[in-house]
Amino acid sequence: MDISPRLVDAVQTAQSEHIQLRTAGTGSKRQWLPGSGGQLLVTTEHVGIVAYDPAELVITARCGTPVKEIVSVLAQHNQHLAFEPPQFFGSGTVGGMVASGLSGPARPWGGSTRDAVLGVKLCNGLGEVLNFGGRVMKNVAGYDVSRLAAGSWGALGVLLEASLRVQPMAQSTATLSFEMDAAAANEYCRNLARSYTPLNAVWWNNNQLFLRLSGSAQAVEQKISDLGGHRRLSDQIWRQISDHDHKFFKATYSGGPDRTGHKLWRVITPPGAPLPEHYDVQNFAMEWAGGQRWWWHNDSARVQAYASEVGGWAHVKGEPQTVDETPGKYMLAIKQAFDPHGLFLSPMERGITHAD
Amino acid sequence: MAADKPQAVIDQLRTLLPDDGLITDAAGLKPYECDGLTAIREQPWVVALPETEAQVQKILQICHTHKVPVVPRGAGTGLSGGARPMRSGVVLGLSKMNKILDIDVQNCTARLQPGVRNLAISQAAEPHGLYYAPDPSSQIACSIGGNVAENSGGVHCLKYGLTVHNLRGVRVVTIAGEVLELGGPLLDSPGLDLLAVMCGSEGMLGIVTEVTVALLPKPPAVVVMLTAFDSVNEAGQAVADIISEGIIPAGMEMMDQLAVQAAEQFAHAGYPQDAAAILIIELDGAGEEIDSLAGMVSRIVDNAGATSIDIATDSSAQARLWKGRKSAFPAVGRLAPDYYCMDGTIPRHRLSEVLDKINQLSAEYNLPVANVFHAGDGNLHPLILFDSNVPGQLAATEEMGGKILELCVAVGGTVTGEHGVGVEKLNQMCVQFNSMEIEQFQRLKLAWDPDNLLNPDKGIPTLTRCGELGGMHVRHGELPFPEIERF
Ligand SMILES: Cc1cc2nc3c(=O)[nH]c(=O)nc-3n(C[C@H](O)[C@H](O)[C@H](O)COP(=O)(O)OP(=O)(O)OC[C@H]3O[C@@H](n4cnc5c(N)ncnc54)[C@H](O)[C@@H]3O)c2cc1C
Numbered sequence: 001m002d003i004s005p006r007l008v009d010a011v012q013t014a015q016s017e018h019i020q021l022r023t024a025g026t027g028s029k030r031q032w033l034p035g036s037g038g039q040l041l042v043t044t045e046h047v048g049i050v051a052y053d054p055a056e057l058v059i060t061a062r063c064g065t066p067v068k069e070i071v072s073v074l075a076q077h078n079q080h081l082a083f084e085p086p087q088f089f090g091s092g093t094v095g096g097m098v099a100s101g102l103s104g105p106a107r108p109w110g111g112s113t114r115d116a117v118l119g120v121k122l123c124n125g126l127g128e129v130l131n132f133g134g135r136v137m138k139n140v141a142g143y144d145v146s147r148l149a150a151g152s153w154g155a156l157g158v159l160l161e162a163s164l165r166v167q168p169m170a171q172s173t174a175t176l177s178f179e180m181d182a183a184a185a186n187e188y189c190r191n192l193a194r195s196y197t198p199l200n201a202v203w204w205n206n207n208q209l210f211l212r213l214s215g216s217a218q219a220v221e222q223k224i225s226d227l228g229g230h231r232r233l234s235d236q237i238w239r240q241i242s243d244h245d246h247k248f249f250k251a252t253y254s255g256g257p258d259r260t261g262h263k264l265w266r267v268i269t270p271p272g273a274p275l276p277e278h279y280d281v282q283n284f285a286m287e288w289a290g291g292q293r294w295w296w297h298n299d300s301a302r303v304q305a306y307a308s309e310v311g312g313w314a315h316v317k318g319e320p321q322t323v324d325e326t327p328g329k330y331m332l333a334i335k336q337a338f339d340p341h342g343l344f345l346s347p348m349e350r351g352i353t354h355a356d
Numbered sequence: 357m358a359a360d361k362p363q364a365v366i367d368q369l370r371t372l373l374p375d376d377g378l379i380t381d382a383a384g385l386k387p388y389e390c391d392g393l394t395a396i397r398e399q400p401w402v403v404a405l406p407e408t409e410a411q412v413q414k415i416l417q418i419c420h421t422h423k424v425p426v427v428p429r430g431a432g433t434g435l436s437g438g439a440r441p442m443r444s445g446v447v448l449g450l451s452k453m454n455k456i457l458d459i460d461v462q463n464c465t466a467r468l469q470p471g472v473r474n475l476a477i478s479q480a481a482e483p484h485g486l487y488y489a490p491d492p493s494s495q496i497a498c499s500i501g502g503n504v505a506e507n508s509g510g511v512h513c514l515k516y517g518l519t520v521h522n523l524r525g526v527r528v529v530t531i532a533g534e535v536l537e538l539g540g541p542l543l544d545s546p547g548l549d550l551l552a553v554m555c556g557s558e559g560m561l562g563i564v565t566e567v568t569v570a571l572l573p574k575p576p577a578v579v580v581m582l583t584a585f586d587s588v589n590e591a592g593q594a595v596a597d598i599i600s601e602g603i604i605p606a607g608m609e610m611m612d613q614l615a616v617q618a619a620e621q622f623a624h625a626g627y628p629q630d631a632a633a634i635l636i637i638e639l640d641g642a643g644e645e646i647d648s649l650a651g652m653v654s655r656i657v658d659n660a661g662a663t664s665i666d667i668a669t670d671s672s673a674q675a676r677l678w679k680g681r682k683s684a685f686p687a688v689g690r691l692a693p694d695y696y697c698m699d700g701t702i703p704r705h706r707l708s709e710v711l712d713k714i715n716q717l718s719a720e721y722n723l724p725v726a727n728v729f730h731a732g733d734g735n736l737h738p739l740i741l742f743d744s745n746v747p748g749q750l751a752a753t754e755e756m757g758g759k760i761l762e763l764c765v766a767v768g769g770t771v772t773g774e775h776g777v778g779v780e781k782l783n784q785m786c787v788q789f790n791s792m793e794i795e796q797f798q799r800l801k802l803a804w805d806p807d808n809l810l811n812p813d814k815g816i817p818t819l820t821r822c823g824e825l826g827g828m829h830v831r832h833g834e835l836p837f838p839e840i841e842r843f
Contacts, residue, residue, distance in 0.1 A: 143800055
């Protein structure tokens with residue numbers, strides 16, 4: 001159902017009545033980054049796939065459409081979203097998927113959410129409905145607002161519709177596991193990254209390395225025999241990692257370490273960055289061929305120091321990402337350009353360090 | 357409003373830059389009069405050629421203080437006039453900042469100054485078995501800074517993505533002289549994705565002073581197929597069938613008969629000159645999968661009605677097949693004194709309809725058109741042949757080109773797939789975007805460059821211009837003329 005008139009009306013009303021809005025879908029990302037304040041503008045009734053032509057590799061859907069629905073419609077044509085969007089609590093909408101810009105385990109090989117965005121229809125803070133990008137693969141007319149909207153957490157406006165590039169599913173997929181410490185796993189992944197490998201996910205935790213191979217049946221089978229390891233019966237683990245259902249992401253689980261006072265840090269590093277000097281193998285994990293690391297820790301300073309030492313950055317799951325003053329100033333200027341009256345409350349903005 | 361061509365700017369630039377870093381004499385300025393869109397020329401006031409980011413910062417601060425417009429320039433191969441200079445503006449040329457700073461084998465990235473040539477990246481990565489995937493046909497000449505500014509594509513972008521997909525980080529200097537470090541050898545960055553909006557911003561938001569790109573391992577096996585068809589329609593169907601079967605070739609390029617004939621005479625690539633269309637398909641992968649992949653694609657193109665299929669497995673034969681395609685522009689250029697290259701993207705299933713209409717326009721204007729097509733991703737390059745010495749032909753060509761782009765918009769596509777808007781497609785922007793969208797672009801620009809100094813007359817049209825064209829979409833029945841002409 002198309003409820004865009006209602007959504008646009010809500011924005012226009014908010015503008016005239018000086019109310020702030022917070023856009024939300026199913027609220028599935030609330031553990032990742034909770035919003036607060038403002039009047040809730042819920043998009044979940046704005047549903048429906050507007051266009052999908054498998055041969056064109058593009059799908060267009062309204063923002064409230066469940067990600068699940070997109071995934072299953074694509075699967076009927078042997079296609080998928082290559083960035084493997086997380087679906088926390090098994091739910092999530094297209095709008096939330098694009099606005100959060102979160103990508104799953106396949107990110108280094110399948111690209112990010114932002115990479116797949118081809119176009120958006122958005123209602124800005126003036127209540128204007130605007131179209132950027134489109135349904136074609138290549139489009140450089142005007143600034144790339146569509147990709148800017150990916151990861152904007154609602155700061156620029158209400159995303160009404162998004163067009164996404166889709167990819168054919170691989171013919172064959174296999175999950176392998178190896179007993180390996182983190183240093184060995186890091187080295188192993190470096191070598192794989194430099195050679196042509198049908199690899200498309202990596203997970204290390206607690207001295208176990210998991211790899212997902214994905215490609216033609218011949219290439220995958222050949223690689224399995226080259227690499228050895230233990231072939232898992234199921235590929236289930238990747239869904240669990242993507243959706244943070246894997247026990248590693250839980251504060252407590254039976255037989256797990258004591259995480260009292262710990263927070264879950266996400267550390268973005270150069271993929272080949274060295275490991276921290278001290279870490280607990282149960283509390284540390286690596287993804288994205290080493291480019292995304294997870295660390296349960298009770299000492300923020302230690303984690304921050306490690307991130308900056310290796311040229312990366314870190315934030316706590318559940319808290320905004322900290323942005324330095326200069327880039328922050330330019331981000332706020334863009335926000336202002338889309339939302340001059342500051343109508344949209346975005347949790348992302350809380351992380352921007354203000355000059356004052 | 358500041359004085360036109362203030363002497364203080366020259367004086368300050370002279371203290372800042374070495375002698376050969378500042379060009380002010382007519383002969384020296386000559387090569388900077390235009391970019392690859394040679395029909396549109398202007399003599400710049402001065403050309404500044406910095407060697408360091410600190411110099412870029414100072415140049416921008418000087419221009420900012422004196423409110424002098426700045427036109428960034430890489431190698432000047434752009435085809436939309438993005439680097440076309442301004443009579444009272446400074447050209448900021450990045451050609452001296454051309455060092456490869458680091459090939460990082462650990463992280464499979466390269467850190468580059470903006471003036472590094474596209475091809476030089478893959479050459480430097482080659483000893484490590486790595487390469488940089490986006491490969492514009494201009495890759496021997498164009499700069500990575502220009503590629504970022506245009507979000508350039510190449511024949512391998514179907515599988516490996518455009519510049520934006522292979523870009524990991526940039527350093528940018530804003531008009532105020534502030535440095536932004538965006539991304540790095542990293543797979544995510546905090547806050548709004550400024551890297552995404554910098555890519556393709558045509559030098560209007562900031563000067564790119566450093567670029568970090570991803571390097572990929574070279575595929576062990578490559579096959580290039582040359583297939584011929586009796587009609588463009590059948591070739592288009594073959595493209596759709598290949599993709600529907602779940603195959604994304606590394607490259608898939610189509611050329612129509614006129615383009616094939618021109619390329620064949622120029623490059624002797626072995627193209628069948630009687631074919632209505634050819635399709636060049638490159639497949640890559642692991643050694644053990646390539647044969648069956650090639651077999652599948654052969655079967656699909658055969659079913660779609662291919663009249664011949666040639667498979668090149670050794671690299672010299674493959675290079676020969678690609679040479680024809682990569683030299684298509686200069687080859688077509690030999691058929692007439694001038695040619696004009698268009699760059700629309702369309703949904704692929706509208707291809708035959710669009711080509712029919714282009715043929716009608718060609719007959720109507722009496723100007724031949726050769727078509728080169730990034731078939732996999734719908735990016736069409738009609739090349740209009742003309743003679744600028746014949747009075748009225750340039751104007752007729754531009755008018756016809758405009759109609760082709762409007763046609764692309766009408767079928768759900770875009771006026772530019774990879775060459776950018778520059779000065780060339782400002783009018784067509786008024787067709788693709790309505791006044792509110794154009795104003796939104798303008799607000800975005802002014803958020804970073806409030807005085808509108810960075811490449812001020814490019815990329816985004818003024819509403820006045822759109823209004824005069826009458827092409828502006830009308831909102832609530834009113835034509836939105838702004839009181840103040842900001843752009
Ligand atoms: C024969 C031929 C074939 C071509 N084939 C292709 C192709 O296959 N695919 C494709 O996409 N393009 C192609 N092009 C177009 C062109 O080569 C690309 O657009 C290229 O990226 C331009 O790079 P450049 O260094 O020459 O940039 P320039 O032409 O110098 O500048 C292009 C734009 O970028 C801006 N700019 C340049 N450097 C910077 C910087 N450091 N910071 C900020 N802004 C900057 C300029 O202001 C301008 O707006 C072709 C051109 C020719 C002549």
